[in-house]
Amino acid sequence: MLEKTKNIARQILEEKKASAVFGLMRNEWNIIQPHLFEDPAGLANLVLEPKWLLAKLAMRILRSSPENYKLAVICRGCDERALIELIKRNQIEKENLLTIGIACSQEQAAICLCDRPYPEKLDAGEKVSGVDPFQDERVRKFLIGNDKERMKRWADMLKRCIKCYGCRNSCPICICEPCKLEDDVWVQRGVVPAETITFHLIRAFHLSDTCVACGACQEACPVNIPLLYLQLGMRKTLREKYGYEAGLDPETKSPVLSSAFEKPDTDREFPDWINSLREEDES
Amino acid sequence: MANISVFLCKCFGEIDNTINFDFLREELSKDPSVVLISIVDSLCLETDIEKTVSQIRESNSDKVLIAACSTLSRGNLVIESLIKEGVERHKIGLVDIREGCAWIHGDNPEDASKKAKDLINMGIAALQHKDMSDDMSVTVHPNALIIGAGPAGLAAAMSLARTGFKVNLLERSKVPGGMLKLISRCYPDNDDASNKLGPYLREVENNPLITFYPQSKITSVEGDTGNFTVHFSFQEKDSFIQAGVIIVATGAKIFFPTGLYGYGEIKNVINQMEFERQSLNGSLETKKPVFIQCVGARNRERPYCSTICCPISLKNASRIAEDIPGASVFILHRGIMTPGNTLEKYYRDTLSSGVQFIRFEEEQPPRIIGSDYVEAVEVYDAITGITRKIETDLVVLSTPLVPNNDNVQLAEMLDIEVDRYGFFSEIYPMHPLETKTDGIFICGSARWPVSSDHSILQGKAAAMKAVSYLRQSKIAASTLSRVPGLKSGHARVVPESCTGCGNCVAACPFDACHIEKLEGRYISIVNMMKCKACGSCVSVCPNGTMQIPEHNYRMVGEMIKMAF
Amino acid sequence: MNQPRILIFACKWCGFIGADAAGKKRISLPSRFRVIPMECASLVETDAILRALAGGIDGIAVLGCHIGGCRYNNANHTAIKRLELLQDLLDTTGIGSSRLLLSFGTAHEDYQFEEIIKNFFDELTLLPPLDPWL
Ligand code: SF4
Ligand code: SF4
Ligand code: SF4
Ligand code: SF4
Ligand code: SF4
Ligand code: SF4
Numbered sequence: 005m006l007e008k009t010k011n012i013a014r015q016i017l018e019e020k021k022a023s024a025v026f027g028l029m030r031n032e033w034n035i036i037q038p039h040l041f042e043d044p045a046g047l048a049n050l051v052l053e054p055k056w057l058l059a060k061l062a063m064r065i066l067r068s069s070p071e072n073y074k075l076a077v078i079c080r081g082c083d084e085r086a087l088i089e090l091i092k093r094n095q096i097e098k099e100n101l102l103t104i105g106i107a108c109s110q111e112q113a114a115i116c117l118c119d120r121p122y123p124e125k126l127d128a129g130e131k132v133s134g135v136d137p138f139q140d141e142r143v144r145k146f147l148i149g150n151d152k153e154r155m156k157r158w159a160d161m162l163k164r165c166i167k168c169y170g171c172r173n174s175c176p177i178c179i180c181e182p183c184k185l186e187d188d189v190w191v192q193r194g195v196v197p198a199e200t201i202t203f204h205l206i207r208a209f210h211l212s213d214t215c216v217a218c219g220a221c222q223e224a225c226p227v228n229i230p231l232l233y234l235q236l237g238m239r240k241t242l243r244e245k246y247g248y249e250a251g252l253d254p255e256t257k258s259p260v261l262s263s264a265f266e267k268p269d270t271d272r273e274f275p276d277w278i279n280s281l282r283e284e285d286e287s
Numbered sequence: 288m289a290n291i292s293v294f295l296c297k298c299f300g301e302i303d304n305t306i307n308f309d310f311l312r313e314e315l316s317k318d319p320s321v322v323l324i325s326i327v328d329s330l331c332l333e334t335d336i337e338k339t340v341s342q343i344r345e346s347n348s349d350k351v352l353i354a355a356c357s358t359l360s361r362g363n364l365v366i367e368s369l370i371k372e373g374v375e376r377h378k379i380g381l382v383d384i385r386e387g388c389a390w391i392h393g394d395n396p397e398d399a400s401k402k403a404k405d406l407i408n409m410g411i412a413a414l415q416h417k418d419m420s421d422d423m424s425v426t427v428h429p430n431a432l433i434i435g436a437g438p439a440g441l442a443a444a445m446s447l448a449r450t451g452f453k454v455n456l457l458e459r460s461k462v463p464g465g466m467l468k469l470i471s472r473c474y475p476d477n478d479d480a481s482n483k484l485g486p487y488l489r490e491v492e493n494n495p496l497i498t499f500y501p502q503s504k505i506t507s508v509e510g511d512t513g514n515f516t517v518h519f520s521f522q523e524k525d526s527f528i529q530a531g532v533i534i535v536a537t538g539a540k541i542f543f544p545t546g547l548y549g550y551g552e553i554k555n556v557i558n559q560m561e562f563e564r565q566s567l568n569g570s571l572e573t574k575k576p577v578f579i580q581c582v583g584a585r586n587r588e589r590p591y592c593s594t595i596c597c598p599i600s601l602k603n604a605s606r607i608a609e610d611i612p613g614a615s616v617f618i619l620h621r622g623i624m625t626p627g628n629t630l631e632k633y634y635r636d637t638l639s640s641g642v643q644f645i646r647f648e649e650e651q652p653p654r655i656i657g658s659d660y661v662e663a664v665e666v667y668d669a670i671t672g673i674t675r676k677i678e679t680d681l682v683v684l685s686t687p688l689v690p691n692n693d694n695v696q697l698a699e700m701l702d703i704e705v706d707r708y709g710f711f712s713e714i715y716p717m718h719p720l721e722t723k724t725d726g727i728f729i730c731g732s733a734r735w736p737v738s739s740d741h742s743i744l745q746g747k748a749a750a751m752k753a754v755s756y757l758r759q760s761k762i763a764a765s766t767l768s769r770v771p772g773l774k775s776g777h778a779r780v781v782p783e784s785c786t787g788c789g790n791c792v793a794a795c796p797f798d799a800c801h802i803e804k805l806e807g808r809y810i811s812i813v814n815m816m817k818c819k820a821c822g823s824c825v826s827v828c829p830n831g832t833m834q835i836p837e838h839n840y841r842m843v844g845e846m847i848k849m850a851f
Numbered sequence: 852m853n854q855p856r857i858l859i860f861a862c863k864w865c866g867f868i869g870a871d872a873a874g875k876k877r878i879s880l881p882s883r884f885r886v887i888p889m890e891c892a893s894l895v896e897t898d899a900i901l902r903a904l905a906g907g908i909d910g911i912a913v914l915g916c917h918i919g920g921c922r923y924n925n926a927n928h929t930a931i932k933r934l935e936l937l938q939d940l941l942d943t944t945g946i947g948s949s950r951l952l953l954s955f956g957t958a959h960e961d962y963q964f965e966e967i968i969k970n971f972f973d974e975l976t977l978l979p980p981l982d983p984w985l
Binding site (some may be wrong): 390391 | 856858859867868870871874877878879880882883885886887888889891893894895896897898899902903906907908918920921922923924925926930933938949
Binding site for chain 1 (some may be wrong): 454547765784786787788789790793794796802809828831832840841844
């Protein structure tokens with residue numbers, strides 16, 4: 005997979021389809037870091053592991069570059085989805101972006117709770133099937149039970165937060181300046197741990213229909229709060245109710261932004277996602 | 288922080304009987320931003336308003352909070368009278384402590400007083416952050432553009448021209464008249480269609496204020512309320528008109544029921560339009576006609592009732608029954624639709640003229656007997672349960688009106704909506720003939736199948752609505768509200784913090800904002816002439832860049848903090 | 852136990868008219884609710900709802916017009932979809948969607964408003980307190 009990626013990257017550079025290829029590089033001190041490959045010779049040091057989301061960096065590079073600067077990004081499934089969301093949100097010009105899509109391994113998908121461990125445009129590697137996060141032991145353990153138990157679990161967990169803003173800063177979709185999380189009207193300033201309901205849920209809801217489940221927020225969290233779990237229910241609802249998934253193509257807008265009523269449904273007793281946890285609940 | 292003066296209205300005991308005003312005064316005096324607390328008997332009294340205004344002038348307050356009755360009672364009048372006295376609108380706040388507190392908690396004065404205190408604090412917090420929207424105005428082109436010269440368009444043109452406005456009347460075909468040109472008589476008065484059309488056609492010919500553009504077709508529309516530029520091809524040459532208002536009177540088209548009851552294959556199966564044509568040119572020959580209703584209507588594909596087909600059949604059936612001695616006339620129907628006083632009478636008259644009615648069900652439609660010529664129609668009578676065979680020499684199919692093919696295209700150009708069938712639709716049932724874009728009106732069968740009389744009526748009504756725009760030389764965006772009183776404001780973007788994400792654009796129900804590239808980045812721009820201040824954009828903007836100044840998030844946030 | 856606290860965002864074309872009519876009829880209601888009139892239910896920011904929950908308010912009601920009855924070209928449909936998604940987040944976190952009452956087209960009349968408020972009070976009284984979150 006690595007060789008194939010290198011070949012594609014080389015071809016892109018040689019044919020001048022892009023000004024640079026953006027990927028990971030092992031440097032002379034054996035440290036891996038994101039790198040802009042401008043010279044095909046440099047591609048010898050290209051690596052694909054570990055998982056490192058490049059979407060936000062790619063956006064910044066493109067923004068600070070001249071208009072006709074084209075960038076080819078080596079991306080995993082979630083990274084591609086993030087890039088597509090950024091195109092949708094007018095942060096990246098579609099014409100200036102090329103992707104070299106690589107597939108993730110089964111192990112990686114299990115670690116990420118990823119239901120789509122491959123990009124839509126796959127260039128190297130073999131697709132493996134995704135995992136259903138609601139079948140995962142960790143998720144089930146955390147989300148099972150009644151409201152009271154769940155609330156307790158979340159409260160205990162979120163109390164650990166040191167309000168480092170890592171979750172927001174690492175999220176490829178969180179691009180606002182200023183951000184509501186820094187506004188006293190919404191989140192009290194100078195209070196640690198952060199006000200739980202506002203800080204965490206405002207962020208989580210802002211990403212309700214744009215979250216690509218990359219897990220960057222969760223990985224960035226220094227105190228290991230499973231932040232991705234906040235998004236799972238909403239993502240599932242969007243998929244089941246509206247057939248919508250963020251980051252699949254730049255043209256489809258989020259259903260939550262339109263007044264079209266696919267299925268009027270206001271009688272709800274249980275959240276839709278709870279059904280997938282049911283069996284264990286009963287046994 | 289602005290200095291605020293608070294006026295507490297007793298409403299002659301209606302409020303202070305329940306709410307303890309001494310307590311309120313005491314609580315309010317703790318707030319450093321409150322520089323004046325005044326208790327008045329009733330702000331409905333002119334003398335109290337005068338007193339209030341002079342107190343405001345004497346105090347060093349920047350903003351005024353009134354705690355009185357609800358905006359839906361006399362609260363708005365109080366605000367208006369203060370504005371008349373020179374207080375700016377966005378510097379006035381109103382808190383409802385009567386309907387929203389005293390009157391619903393009369394049994395618990397203590398809680399009511401506490402609640403009143405909280406409500407007033409919420410009002411103060413909101414007032415501190417209340418801002419005012421920008422406004423803009425456009426110069427109105429004092430002329431109208433009417434699309435379609437059928438009865439609705441003609442009536443609108445005549446009304447507008449007689450009111451003194453210049454009218455441009457666009458028509459797709461060569462001559463004006465629309466569908467009325469094709470029919471012989473109109474229901475319910477059985478007047479000749481040409482009589483009905485006559486005055487309007489003469490008006491178009493003789494009134495110098497009306498310019499008629501036959502054979503024209505709209506190609507694009509620009510601009511906003513009061514200032515539309517419409518490009519069109521006129522006799523195959525490109526042309527354009529600037530107009531203050533647009534009236535859409537494009538009518539509908541006739542449904543040809545090819546394949547149903549042998550239509551298109553069998554010579555003596557015709558539709559109502561063909562019947563009209565034959566009676567116009569005198570070629571109609573029938574003694575035993577059978578009319579079949581709801582052909583292609585009120586079914587799965589077209590679930591609506593076209594409303595005009597039943598009266599048309601009544602008209603044509605009774606005419607044969609009365610004019611031709613020995614005629615036998617049948618109407619096969621699925622329930623005769625004749626609402627209103629005139630039409631119901633029309634139905635009864637038709638009954639007494641000897642026309643026979645048989646009701647059938649959708650599942651058991653009548654059957655045509657004969658392959659190149661229909662000799663009889665077999666029908667299962669749903670009421671008696673008997674299958675009957677009716678001899679006939681002419682089968683007339685009543686078909687619905689269906690939307691014109693290019694409605695969707697035209698709606699897109701004009702920025703108005705079509706309903707699920709493709710007819711133009713109103714923005715809200717309570718604002719008939721008005722569309723998503725102010726200054727564009729719909730009337731006649733373009734909107735929904737209606738009789739010629741109703742088309743004329745709607746055309747005239749649309750004209751009068753149009754006049755209310757045309758008579759102004761300038762229109763301010765803030766007055767473009769469909770309800771009495773002012774709009775609550777306009778959405779406003781802070782360009783520095785807009786990321787250009789486009790959420791607002793996707794959510795705006797009036798297409799009032801769009802993304803533009805400015806200095807290398809994308810930002811959202813609000814068109815105030817279109818914005819209705821609904822706030823859809825506000826709630827989807829992730830970082831609060833989009834706000835309605837009169838109801839901004841800071842106000843809501845601070846109100847929530849003060850709520851209990 | 853303390854009476855729950857309720858915050859109501861009422862569309863001024865619908866829920867607010869119901870609230871006002873209840874006032875005009877002097878219908879006796881529990882006092883611990885506050886109404887914030889809104890231009891349209893679509894103006895209700897989800898962040899404001901979360902802010903209110905964080906501020907110790909037990910239940911939020913959003914009252915808007917019925918489906919197809921919005922003055923703003925179906926803006927309320929968008930609001931319903933968004934708020935239902937928020938209910939999902941509230942369920943995920945155990946706050947519970949029942950703390951966010953969505954009522955569209957059902958609070959137009961005084962007695963409807965009364966019923967909604969009273970039922971909501973009853974329902975909230977049964978819920979565990981939000982304390983662990985505060
Ligand atoms: S989230 Fe999915 S696509 Fe992204 S790294 Fe993990 S497995 Fe791969
Ligand atoms: S919220 Fe977390 S998982 Fe979702 S897109 Fe942002 S960083 Fe990725
Ligand atoms: S948390 Fe919300 S406001 Fe802040 S950056 Fe993310 S999307 Fe923007
Ligand atoms: S990354 Fe973790 S610790 Fe940092 S602000 Fe987010 S939740 Fe809190
Ligand atoms: S307030 Fe409503 S009409 Fe105005 S721009 Fe926003 S969404 Fe559009
Ligand atoms: S939603 Fe807000 S940030 Fe996004 S384009 Fe609109 S105003 Fe700008």
